[in-house]
Amino acid sequence: MNIDAIDLTRKLVNIESTSYHEGAVGEFLAEYLAAQRYSVERMAVAQRDPALKPGEDVGERFNVYAALPGVTPDVVLSTHMDTVPPFFGCTEDDEFLYGRGTCDAKGIIAAQVAAAEQLREAGVKVGLLFVVGEERDSAGAKVANENPRGSRFLINGEPTENHLALATKGALRVELHAHGRMAHSAYPELGESAIDKLVESLHDVLAMELPIEPEFGEAGKTTVNIGLISGGRAPNVIPDKAEAQILIRTVGPSQDVKDAITRVVRGRAEVTSSLDLSCIRMRRVGELPTMVAKFATDIPMLPAWGEPFLLGPGSIHVAHTPDERISKKELLACVDLYVELATSLVK
Protein backbone atom coordinates (compact mmCIF):
# COMPACT_ATOMS: atom_id res chain seq x y z
CA MET A 1 0.00 0.00 0.00
CA ASN A 2 1.26 3.47 -0.85
CA ILE A 3 1.16 5.97 2.00
CA ASP A 4 0.29 9.61 1.25
CA ALA A 5 3.00 11.41 3.24
CA ILE A 6 1.42 14.82 2.67
CA ASP A 7 -1.96 13.77 4.00
CA LEU A 8 -0.37 12.01 6.97
CA THR A 9 1.58 15.21 7.75
CA ARG A 10 -1.67 17.23 7.76
CA LYS A 11 -3.25 14.81 10.24
CA LEU A 12 -0.21 14.77 12.54
CA VAL A 13 0.19 18.56 12.53
CA ASN A 14 -3.46 19.02 13.52
CA ILE A 15 -2.94 17.02 16.73
CA GLU A 16 -1.31 19.28 19.30
CA SER A 17 1.80 17.68 20.81
CA THR A 18 3.97 20.29 22.50
CA SER A 19 6.55 18.65 24.77
CA TYR A 20 4.96 16.72 27.71
CA HIS A 21 1.63 16.60 25.80
CA GLU A 22 2.48 13.90 23.26
CA GLY A 23 -0.11 11.33 24.41
CA ALA A 24 -2.72 12.03 21.72
CA VAL A 25 -0.32 12.02 18.79
CA GLY A 26 1.35 8.88 20.17
CA GLU A 27 -2.04 7.16 20.34
CA PHE A 28 -2.84 8.23 16.77
CA LEU A 29 0.48 6.91 15.45
CA ALA A 30 0.28 3.66 17.41
CA GLU A 31 -3.17 2.93 15.96
CA TYR A 32 -2.17 4.06 12.47
CA LEU A 33 0.89 1.78 12.42
CA ALA A 34 -1.00 -1.16 13.93
CA ALA A 35 -3.50 -0.79 11.07
CA GLN A 36 -0.52 -1.11 8.68
CA ARG A 37 0.20 -4.52 10.23
CA TYR A 38 3.17 -3.46 12.31
CA SER A 39 3.65 -4.83 15.76
CA VAL A 40 3.50 -1.67 17.85
CA GLU A 41 4.90 -1.01 21.30
CA ARG A 42 4.19 1.95 23.57
CA MET A 43 7.33 2.72 25.64
CA ALA A 44 6.14 4.62 28.70
CA VAL A 45 8.08 7.78 29.62
CA ALA A 46 7.46 8.71 33.22
CA GLN A 47 8.75 12.28 33.26
CA ARG A 48 5.93 14.82 33.82
CA ASP A 49 5.66 18.47 32.95
CA PRO A 50 7.28 20.35 35.88
CA ALA A 51 4.85 23.23 35.22
CA LEU A 52 1.83 21.03 36.07
CA LYS A 53 0.11 21.79 39.37
CA PRO A 54 -0.41 18.89 41.78
CA GLY A 55 -3.45 16.88 40.69
CA GLU A 56 -3.37 18.31 37.17
CA ASP A 57 -2.94 15.63 34.50
CA VAL A 58 -2.45 15.64 30.74
CA GLY A 59 -2.44 11.84 30.40
CA GLU A 60 0.28 9.34 29.62
CA ARG A 61 3.16 10.00 27.26
CA PHE A 62 5.14 7.28 25.50
CA ASN A 63 7.49 6.56 22.62
CA VAL A 64 6.05 4.55 19.73
CA TYR A 65 8.12 1.68 18.37
CA ALA A 66 6.89 -0.29 15.34
CA ALA A 67 8.47 -3.26 13.60
CA LEU A 68 7.50 -6.24 11.51
CA PRO A 69 6.04 -8.88 13.85
CA GLY A 70 8.80 -11.06 15.28
CA VAL A 71 11.57 -9.47 13.20
CA THR A 72 14.70 -7.75 14.53
CA PRO A 73 15.14 -4.63 12.38
CA ASP A 74 18.41 -3.90 10.57
CA VAL A 75 17.60 -0.24 10.19
CA VAL A 76 15.34 2.00 12.27
CA LEU A 77 13.95 5.33 11.07
CA SER A 78 13.42 7.70 13.97
CA THR A 79 12.47 11.23 14.95
CA HIS A 80 10.47 13.04 17.64
CA MET A 81 6.72 13.56 18.12
CA ASP A 82 6.87 16.64 20.32
CA THR A 83 6.97 20.22 19.09
CA VAL A 84 7.86 23.56 20.61
CA PRO A 85 4.96 25.85 21.59
CA PRO A 86 2.75 27.51 20.55
CA PHE A 87 0.54 25.06 18.68
CA PHE A 88 -1.03 26.17 15.39
CA GLY A 89 -2.76 23.83 12.96
CA CYS A 90 -2.14 22.97 9.34
CA THR A 91 -2.84 25.28 6.38
CA GLU A 92 -1.50 24.95 2.85
CA ASP A 93 -1.10 26.20 -0.68
CA ASP A 94 0.11 24.40 -3.78
CA GLU A 95 3.72 24.41 -2.69
CA PHE A 96 3.81 24.22 1.11
CA LEU A 97 2.17 22.82 4.22
CA TYR A 98 2.26 25.38 7.06
CA GLY A 99 1.82 24.73 10.77
CA ARG A 100 3.64 23.79 13.97
CA GLY A 101 5.63 20.65 13.42
CA THR A 102 5.36 20.61 9.61
CA CYS A 103 9.15 20.46 9.32
CA ASP A 104 10.14 19.78 12.95
CA ALA A 105 9.32 16.96 12.84
CA LYS A 106 5.86 15.68 11.77
CA GLY A 107 6.51 15.88 8.04
CA ILE A 108 9.56 13.76 8.81
CA ILE A 109 7.45 11.20 10.70
CA ALA A 110 5.17 10.95 7.66
CA ALA A 111 8.10 10.60 5.25
CA GLN A 112 9.59 7.86 7.42
CA VAL A 113 6.30 5.96 7.66
CA ALA A 114 5.95 6.13 3.86
CA ALA A 115 9.56 5.06 3.32
CA ALA A 116 9.22 2.16 5.78
CA GLU A 117 6.23 0.90 3.81
CA GLN A 118 8.31 0.78 0.61
CA LEU A 119 11.30 -0.72 2.41
CA ARG A 120 9.39 -3.61 3.90
CA GLU A 121 7.79 -4.34 0.53
CA ALA A 122 11.36 -4.57 -0.80
CA GLY A 123 12.25 -7.05 1.96
CA VAL A 124 14.28 -4.69 4.17
CA LYS A 125 13.99 -5.38 7.89
CA VAL A 126 12.90 -1.92 8.97
CA GLY A 127 11.62 -0.43 12.22
CA LEU A 128 10.20 2.95 13.27
CA LEU A 129 10.86 4.78 16.53
CA PHE A 130 9.06 8.00 17.41
CA VAL A 131 10.07 9.57 20.71
CA VAL A 132 8.75 12.22 23.09
CA GLY A 133 10.60 15.10 24.70
CA GLU A 134 13.30 15.93 22.14
CA GLU A 135 12.60 19.64 22.39
CA ARG A 136 13.06 19.67 26.18
CA ASP A 137 15.30 17.06 27.78
CA SER A 138 15.42 14.04 25.45
CA ALA A 139 13.42 12.07 28.05
CA GLY A 140 11.99 9.79 25.33
CA ALA A 141 15.36 9.08 23.73
CA LYS A 142 16.85 8.19 27.12
CA VAL A 143 14.09 5.61 27.73
CA ALA A 144 14.48 4.23 24.19
CA ASN A 145 18.22 3.88 24.64
CA GLU A 146 17.61 1.59 27.63
CA ASN A 147 15.37 -0.57 25.43
CA PRO A 148 17.23 -1.15 22.15
CA ARG A 149 15.81 -3.59 19.60
CA GLY A 150 18.97 -4.87 17.94
CA SER A 151 19.12 -2.50 14.95
CA ARG A 152 22.48 -1.90 13.25
CA PHE A 153 21.63 1.52 11.79
CA LEU A 154 19.61 4.47 13.05
CA ILE A 155 18.41 7.05 10.54
CA ASN A 156 17.38 10.07 12.59
CA GLY A 157 15.23 12.77 11.03
CA GLU A 158 15.60 16.51 11.57
CA PRO A 159 15.31 19.30 8.99
CA THR A 160 18.56 19.13 6.99
CA GLU A 161 17.05 20.25 3.65
CA ASN A 162 17.41 16.68 2.39
CA HIS A 163 21.17 16.69 2.95
CA LEU A 164 22.96 13.91 4.79
CA ALA A 165 24.66 15.33 7.90
CA LEU A 166 28.35 14.56 8.26
CA ALA A 167 28.26 15.86 11.82
CA THR A 168 26.07 17.49 14.42
CA LYS A 169 27.70 20.12 16.59
CA GLY A 170 27.68 19.49 20.32
CA ALA A 171 25.87 21.58 22.92
CA LEU A 172 27.56 22.47 26.19
CA ARG A 173 25.78 24.51 28.83
CA VAL A 174 27.96 26.08 31.51
CA GLU A 175 27.11 28.36 34.39
CA LEU A 176 29.45 30.90 35.95
CA HIS A 177 28.88 31.71 39.61
CA ALA A 178 30.64 34.75 41.08
CA HIS A 179 30.64 35.55 44.79
CA GLY A 180 31.41 38.81 46.62
CA ARG A 181 30.71 40.71 49.82
CA MET A 182 27.88 43.17 50.37
CA ALA A 183 28.62 46.77 51.39
CA HIS A 184 27.16 50.26 51.08
CA SER A 185 27.89 51.39 47.51
CA ALA A 186 29.39 54.63 48.84
CA TYR A 187 32.18 52.54 50.40
CA PRO A 188 33.15 50.04 47.71
CA GLU A 189 36.45 49.39 49.46
CA LEU A 190 34.45 47.63 52.23
CA GLY A 191 32.86 45.13 49.82
CA GLU A 192 33.65 42.95 46.87
CA SER A 193 31.48 43.10 43.76
CA ALA A 194 30.34 39.75 42.39
CA ILE A 195 28.95 41.50 39.30
CA ASP A 196 32.29 43.13 38.48
CA LYS A 197 33.94 39.70 38.70
CA LEU A 198 31.26 38.14 36.52
CA VAL A 199 31.37 40.89 33.87
CA GLU A 200 35.16 40.68 33.64
CA SER A 201 35.00 36.88 33.46
CA LEU A 202 32.43 37.03 30.66
CA HIS A 203 34.54 39.54 28.79
CA ASP A 204 37.46 37.13 28.91
CA VAL A 205 35.26 34.18 27.87
CA LEU A 206 34.14 36.11 24.78
CA ALA A 207 37.76 36.90 23.94
CA MET A 208 38.90 33.25 24.21
CA GLU A 209 40.22 31.44 21.20
CA LEU A 210 37.98 28.44 20.80
CA PRO A 211 38.42 25.28 18.70
CA ILE A 212 37.77 25.38 14.95
CA GLU A 213 37.09 22.30 12.78
CA PRO A 214 37.99 23.19 9.17
CA GLU A 215 36.34 19.99 7.85
CA PHE A 216 32.92 21.37 8.92
CA GLY A 217 33.19 24.41 6.61
CA GLU A 218 31.23 27.44 7.77
CA ALA A 219 29.73 25.35 10.60
CA GLY A 220 33.21 24.65 11.96
CA LYS A 221 33.40 27.41 14.58
CA THR A 222 32.75 26.93 18.27
CA THR A 223 30.12 29.55 19.08
CA VAL A 224 29.25 31.07 22.46
CA ASN A 225 25.93 32.53 23.58
CA ILE A 226 25.68 34.21 26.97
CA GLY A 227 21.96 33.68 27.27
CA LEU A 228 21.12 34.70 30.81
CA ILE A 229 22.66 36.96 33.47
CA SER A 230 21.36 37.50 37.00
CA GLY A 231 22.65 38.93 40.25
CA GLY A 232 22.78 41.85 42.60
CA ARG A 233 20.47 43.34 45.23
CA ALA A 234 19.93 47.04 44.54
CA PRO A 235 21.76 49.90 42.80
CA ASN A 236 23.21 51.08 46.10
CA VAL A 237 24.40 47.68 47.36
CA ILE A 238 27.71 46.09 46.36
CA PRO A 239 26.48 42.76 44.97
CA ASP A 240 27.40 39.55 46.78
CA LYS A 241 26.38 37.16 43.99
CA ALA A 242 25.98 37.01 40.24
CA GLU A 243 25.46 34.22 37.73
CA ALA A 244 25.56 33.74 33.97
CA GLN A 245 24.30 30.86 31.81
CA ILE A 246 26.18 30.18 28.62
CA LEU A 247 25.42 27.81 25.75
CA ILE A 248 28.37 26.75 23.63
CA ARG A 249 28.04 24.89 20.32
CA THR A 250 31.10 22.67 20.13
CA VAL A 251 32.98 21.09 17.23
CA GLY A 252 35.15 18.71 19.27
CA PRO A 253 35.64 17.36 22.80
CA SER A 254 33.65 19.48 25.25
CA GLN A 255 36.09 18.83 28.10
CA ASP A 256 38.71 21.01 26.35
CA VAL A 257 36.27 23.93 26.23
CA LYS A 258 35.18 23.42 29.85
CA ASP A 259 38.81 23.33 31.00
CA ALA A 260 39.68 26.48 29.02
CA ILE A 261 36.77 28.42 30.53
CA THR A 262 37.64 27.24 34.04
CA ARG A 263 41.22 28.48 33.49
CA VAL A 264 40.18 31.85 32.11
CA VAL A 265 37.75 32.72 34.95
CA ARG A 266 39.82 31.23 37.77
CA GLY A 267 39.75 33.25 41.00
CA ARG A 268 36.67 35.19 39.88
CA ALA A 269 33.93 32.62 39.18
CA GLU A 270 33.10 28.96 39.70
CA VAL A 271 32.15 26.92 36.67
CA THR A 272 29.41 24.25 36.59
CA SER A 273 27.92 22.40 33.64
CA SER A 274 24.33 21.16 33.34
CA LEU A 275 24.20 19.82 29.78
CA ASP A 276 26.85 18.20 27.65
CA LEU A 277 25.82 16.74 24.30
CA SER A 278 28.84 15.65 22.34
CA CYS A 279 29.64 16.62 18.78
CA ILE A 280 28.92 13.56 16.61
CA ARG A 281 30.58 12.70 13.31
CA MET A 282 28.83 10.52 10.74
CA ARG A 283 29.95 8.91 7.54
CA ARG A 284 29.22 9.77 3.96
CA VAL A 285 26.98 7.40 1.96
CA GLY A 286 27.08 7.24 -1.83
CA GLU A 287 26.48 10.49 -3.67
CA LEU A 288 23.99 12.00 -1.22
CA PRO A 289 24.65 15.76 -0.78
CA THR A 290 26.01 16.58 2.68
CA MET A 291 25.91 19.27 5.38
CA VAL A 292 26.91 19.84 9.01
CA ALA A 293 24.08 20.44 11.48
CA LYS A 294 24.68 23.29 13.91
CA PHE A 295 21.73 22.23 16.07
CA ALA A 296 21.46 19.40 18.60
CA THR A 297 19.46 16.21 18.05
CA ASP A 298 18.55 13.05 20.01
CA ILE A 299 21.40 11.17 18.30
CA PRO A 300 23.89 11.41 21.22
CA MET A 301 21.17 9.87 23.45
CA LEU A 302 20.55 6.86 21.19
CA PRO A 303 23.91 5.08 20.81
CA ALA A 304 22.29 1.68 21.52
CA TRP A 305 20.20 1.86 18.32
CA GLY A 306 23.07 1.50 15.87
CA GLU A 307 25.34 3.63 13.72
CA PRO A 308 23.66 7.04 13.38
CA PHE A 309 22.73 9.00 10.25
CA LEU A 310 20.83 12.28 10.04
CA LEU A 311 18.61 13.32 7.14
CA GLY A 312 15.30 15.11 6.75
CA PRO A 313 13.27 17.52 4.63
CA GLY A 314 12.67 21.17 5.49
CA SER A 315 14.79 23.98 6.88
CA ILE A 316 15.84 24.45 10.49
CA HIS A 317 15.61 28.20 9.83
CA VAL A 318 11.79 28.09 9.88
CA ALA A 319 11.55 25.45 12.64
CA HIS A 320 10.50 26.97 16.00
CA THR A 321 9.11 30.07 14.19
CA PRO A 322 5.59 31.25 13.26
CA ASP A 323 6.59 30.63 9.61
CA GLU A 324 7.18 26.91 10.07
CA ARG A 325 6.47 25.10 6.80
CA ILE A 326 7.52 22.22 4.59
CA SER A 327 7.69 22.02 0.81
CA LYS A 328 5.46 19.22 -0.44
CA LYS A 329 7.95 18.40 -3.16
CA GLU A 330 10.85 18.20 -0.72
CA LEU A 331 8.81 16.02 1.64
CA LEU A 332 8.05 13.50 -1.11
CA ALA A 333 11.67 13.59 -2.34
CA CYS A 334 12.79 12.66 1.17
CA VAL A 335 10.67 9.49 1.13
CA ASP A 336 12.84 8.33 -1.79
CA LEU A 337 16.03 9.44 -0.01
CA TYR A 338 15.15 7.45 3.12
CA VAL A 339 14.49 4.39 0.94
CA GLU A 340 17.78 4.90 -0.92
CA LEU A 341 19.82 5.44 2.24
CA ALA A 342 18.33 2.50 4.17
CA THR A 343 18.69 0.20 1.17
CA SER A 344 22.35 1.04 0.63
CA LEU A 345 23.09 0.59 4.35
CA VAL A 346 21.67 -2.92 4.61
CA LYS A 347 23.02 -4.07 1.24
Ligand SMILES: [Zn+2]
Ligand atom coordinates in the same frame (compact mmCIF):
# COMPACT_ATOMS: atom_id res chain seq x y z
ZN1 LIG B 1 13.46 18.58 15.75
